[in-house]
Amino acid sequence: MKFDTVIIGGGLAGLLCGIRLSENGQRCAIVSRGQSALNFSSGSLDLLSRLPDGQPVSDLIAGVDALQRMQSEHPYALLGGERVRHYAKMTQTMLADCGLALKGDADTPHMRVTPLGTFRQAWLSPDEIPLQPTKDMTIGVVGISGFLDFQPQLAAASLRKHGMNANAEEITLPVLDRVRDNPSEFRAVNVARVLDMAENFDEMYRALLPLSRQYDVLYFPACIGLQDSTVFTRLNQQLSCPLHLLPTLPPSVPGTRMQSRLQQRFIQSGGTWMPGDEVIRADVEKGRVTQLWTRKHEDIPLRPRHVVLASGSFFSNGLIAERDRVREAIFDLDVLQSPGRESWYRDNVFDAQPWQQFGAITDETLRAKRQGTTLENLYVVGSVLGGFDAVAQGCGGGVCAVTALYAAEQICARGELK
Numbered sequence: 001m002k003f004d005t006v007i008i009g010g011g012l013a014g015l016l017c018g019i020r021l022s023e024n025g026q027r028c029a030i031v032s033r034g035q036s037a038l039n040f041s042s043g044s045l046d047l048l049s050r051l052p053d054g055q056p057v058s059d060l061i062a063g064v065d066a067l068q069r070m071q072s073e074h075p076y077a078l079l080g081g082e083r084v085r086h087y088a089k090m091t092q093t094m095l096a097d098c099g100l101a102l103k104g105d106a107d108t109p110h111m112r113v114t115p116l117g118t119f120r121q122a123w124l125s126p127d128e129i130p131l132q133p134t135k136d137m138t139i140g141v142v143g144i145s146g147f148l149d150f151q152p153q154l155a156a157a158s159l160r161k162h163g164m165n166a167n168a169e170e171i172t173l174p175v176l177d178r179v180r181d182n183p184s185e186f187r188a189v190n191v192a193r194v195l196d197m198a199e200n201f202d203e204m205y206r207a208l209l210p211l212s213r214q215y216d217v218l219y220f221p222a223c224i225g226l227q228d229s230t231v232f233t234r235l236n237q238q239l240s241c242p243l244h245l246l247p248t249l250p251p252s253v254p255g256t257r258m259q260s261r262l263q264q265r266f267i268q269s270g271g272t273w274m275p276g277d278e279v280i281r282a283d284v285e286k287g288r289v290t291q292l293w294t295r296k297h298e299d300i301p302l303r304p305r306h307v308v309l310a311s312g313s314f315f316s317n318g319l320i321a322e323r324d325r326v327r328e329a330i331f332d333l334d335v336l337q338s339p340g341r342e343s344w345y346r347d348n349v350f351d352a353q354p355w356q357q358f359g360a361i362t363d364e365t366l367r368a369k370r371q372g373t374t375l376e377n378l379y380v381v382g383s384v385l386g387g388f389d390a391v392a393q394g395c396g397g398g399v400c401a402v403t404a405l406y407a408a409e410q411i412c413a414r415g416e417l418k
Contacts, residue, residue, distance in 0.1 A: 128244055
């Protein structure tokens with residue numbers, strides 16, 4: 001099977017790259033093993049929150065300039081501040097075109113409320129996610145009886161430590177009894193499938209209405225809105241105070257919704273979606289990837305002109321930790337890593353961990369390197385890249401989006417797109 005580009009990995013990076021290429025005339029395929037890390041995310045994206053030395057970042061261009069001095073292997077340092085900003089803005093437009101209502105901008109980061117009642121800097125957040133409240137607001141953090149993936153008491157206690165007037169509340173929704181009977185099924189996504197049904201709206205509304213009369217704002221677990229914001233909008237129109245949603249333990253509704261919208265857009269643009277499959281080996285000749293072999297199509301190779309590796313990090317098995325080294329799983333690419341397993345981590349689990357920065361090494365155009373040689377048609381994007389700490393630096397979503405669109409532009413620059 002011949003394609004202009006085959007993308008390995010169907011998460012945020014792979015889908016954004018695939019949409020960009022497909023909408024510009026390429027015959028593009030995405031090979032996706034299963035659920036990506038996006039399904040397990042909060043639905044908010046970060047761009048760059050902190051520098052390697054812990055300094056907070058409020059100005060993106062200045063932050064990337066500092067990265068170029070402090071951490072030259074960071075993907076942003078390879079691209080430069082103006083490119084990072086350009087592709088971040090492009091991402092915002094693309095996500096909006098996919099029907100995702102997000103607030104925020106690359107130039108104006110905001111502080112969102114986390115499920116634990118803390119505040120975290122973000123670049124983009126779903127409209128329903130609350131921003132840091134003022135201290136004069138009374139906040140009701142509402143849980144659902146029997147739902148263990150959201151703890152309103154913990155969130156309310158944390159908000160109070162930050163000087164907020166917050167209390168935990170709980171509502172009982174009998175309509176969820178059939179889901180509640182099976183603890184393994186009583187998860188946010190399954191709850192949303194029930195609560196999003198029009199016939200169940202009144203029960204939820206009646207349970208929340210008295211609380212909405214007691215507080216200035218309600219925080220509710222993100223257990224509605226799996227497909228769209230209809231129920232969320234109706235509740236805010238009819239309740240006596242605003243309602244906001246906090247993501248739950250994964251898989252989360254906002255993350256799953258983002259994954260679904262991007263996947264739909266890729267397919268609608270003409271892309272070929274290959275779910276439940278994985279690339280198991282590749283043929284490389286004279287510095288080019290010539291064929292990809294997948295588990296489901298083991299006797300029929302994929303023959304792409306370009307390949308984009310968006311396989312994710314350790315969580316998605318894009319990187320594999322062996323006894324004495326970390327390797328990239330498909331092509332055995334050169335990997336940025338520290339020697340000796342004892343240097344991979346720090347004893348204090350709250351410290352920035354060195355292994356977080358392990359990942360594939362590329363040239364300045366994000367083309368992969370293997371045994372020191374650049375592979376001409378293999379680009380690496382997203383979490384499988386080395387040189388950054390997504391957690392400590394608050395840049396995971398941004399690296400995925402920015403590098404994906406930059407790689408797509410490199411393919412565009414070769415004159416192989418309309």
